Amino acid sequence: MLGSLCGGVIDSVLAQEPLDQGGAPPKLITPTKEELSQVAAKVDVIPVAQDEEIRQRLQTVLNVTDWFTDPQVRVEEGVVFLNGQVESDELKKWAGDLARNTQDVVAVANRLVVPEPSVWDFRQASSGISALWRDFIRAMPFVLFGLLILALSVGTALLATHGVRTLLRQRIQTKLLRTVIARAAGGLVVLCGVYLILRVSGLTQLALTLVGGTGLIGLILGIAFRDITENFLSSIFLSIQQPFETGDLVEISGVTGYVQQLNMRTTILMTLDGNLAQIPNATVYKTIVSNFTTSPNRRADFVVGIGYGDAIAEAQEIARKVLADHPAVLKDPEPSVLADSLGSATVNLRVYFWLNGREHSWLKVRSSVIRLVKRAFQDQGVSMPDEAREVVFPQGIPVTWLDQTSTDARGTAPGQRLPAATRQADLEDVSTKAEAGLYSESIVIEEQAREARPLKDGENLLPVVSDSAMSEKPTKDTRPSG
Numbered sequence: 001m002l003g004s005l006c007g008g009v010i011d012s013v014l015a016q017e018p019l020d021q022g023g024a025p026p027k028l029i030t031p032t033k034e035e036l037s038q039v040a041a042k043v044d045v046i047p048v049a050q051d052e053e054i055r056q057r058l059q060t061v062l063n064v065t066d067w068f069t070d071p072q073v074r075v076e077e078g079v080v081f082l083n084g085q086v087e088s089d090e091l092k093k094w095a096g097d098l099a100r101n102t103q104d105v106v107a108v109a110n111r112l113v114v115p116e117p118s119v120w121d122f123r124q125a126s127s128g129i130s131a132l133w134r135d136f137i138r139a140m141p142f143v144l145f146g147l148l149i150l151a152l153s154v155g156t157a158l159l160a161t162h163g164v165r166t167l168l169r170q171r172i173q174t175k176l177l178r179t180v181i182a183r184a185a186g187g188l189v190v191l192c193g194v195y196l197i198l199r200v201s202g203l204t205q206l207a208l209t210l211v212g213g214t215g216l217i218g219l220i221l222g223i224a225f226r227d228i229t230e231n232f233l234s235s236i237f238l239s240i241q242q243p244f245e246t247g248d249l250v251e252i253s254g255v256t257g258y259v260q261q262l263n264m265r266t267t268i269l270m271t272l273d274g275n276l277a278q279i280p281n282a283t284v285y286k287t288i289v290s291n292f293t294t295s296p297n298r299r300a301d302f303v304v305g306i307g308y309g310d311a312i313a314e315a316q317e318i319a320r321k322v323l324a325d326h327p328a329v330l331k332d333p334e335p336s337v338l339a340d341s342l343g344s345a346t347v348n349l350r351v352y353f354w355l356n357g358r359e360h361s362w363l364k365v366r367s368s369v370i371r372l373v374k375r376a377f378q379d380q381g382v383s384m385p386d387e388a389r390e391v392v393f394p395q396g397i398p399v400t401w402l403d404q405t406s407t408d409a410r411g412t413a414p415g416q417r418l419p420a421a422t423r424q425a426d427l428e429d430v431s432t433k434a435e436a437g438l439y440s441e442s443i444v445i446e447e448q449a450r451e452a453r454p455l456k457d458g459e460n461l462l463p464v465v466s467d468s469a470m471s472e473k474p475t476k477d478t479r480p481s482g
Helices: 004-015 051-065 089-100 123-168 175-200 204-212 214-224 226-241 281-286 312-325 362-379 420-428 442-451
Strands: 068-076 079-086 107-113 249-252 255-262 266-271 276-280 289-291 297-306 336-342 347-356
Touching: 051 068, 051 079, 051 089, 068 089, 079 089, 089 107, 123 175, 175 226, 226 255, 226 276, 226 281, 249 266, 255 276, 266 281, 276 281, 297 312, 297 362, 312 336, 312 347, 312 362, 347 362
Parallel strands: 079 107
Antiparallel strands: 068 079, 249 255, 249 289, 255 266, 266 276, 297 347, 336 347
């Protein structure tokens, strides 16, 4: 006798049995995973199941399912032997559980064989493709809704970016900082839209992971692209502090030149040699920056040596007068001539003077002052001997005394002064043709910059000086009138 639960299982299976098709062999039915329900805990056989009774009941169940090919059940002393073919391992396990849960079954020898599928069997691939197609059809409403939300998020982000940039235009003067804040606001709007799409699609955990992992992703990217991130942050700080402007003469990390551009990666200088030098912003931010344009006045100096037989005070006064009469040397701060050191053959004087770096070139003015001081010393009979050298003549050297006193290259004996007219003409020659005027090289460098490969003006984070201000030449003529 079958128990009530076993009877229910068999009735359910019999209800699905196909109708007789005129003696044709019944078609095997491959169950789905939903049909493989959990086997009952016990299948009762009342009063005590004999081997033949167990065999008949199991044989009947396996036959009516049509899931097995030629199933054979044999029972000996409570041990059930299952033979035949089955389509899948799930069905094999199902038959073994069914026999194991039958009353008075001691053990089960499950010898059902699962045949290897043919290499040309495309049923599994076909069923997989069908499942994917069904999943795609079910997901189409969510895809369309997600695209709509994404489009709205991008549009709202663009409006938010433009609005924030307009709102901060009067409050924040730094262009890069305004751009970063505006883009951050737009990115936040897009992130909210993506989070909403994931929540509606049922991917709540993924949405939370995305939001929670944004900081971790930023940290990982910051470590991986440390140099790029460092240059980017340095460009923000430099654009806020603005230690220099476009057109300023600066010295950065040993490179001297006029600032052309500060972008998000580098600072571009036009060197005094006419070359474009790109310095990483991280280096600019961490190194010492000397800005020669912030303060127009600049000090220059040089050393000149006089003989030990000359009066230091007299030589100082001669050099000071040259500086006082020079048109490019500033009267305030006052120039000075100081005794610097005692050399082996000379007393070294260091000459200090100030000039306007925006109007004059300190290289040209220094050259002019050195030339005029040297001429003035010669005119006033101040000697400028060379370093002493000891020469040994083992065999001696003959000496001939001449009545004529040797003269210098200009026909003037040592210690004898030149005529006043000659001295005045030399002192008035402030700038020679070789010095090409005393005006600043910024005009020449700016012209060279215009002829160089054009830079992208949209990337410049510094305020740009107008062309009229950059091209304006000094109105003061440093050449003497003829």
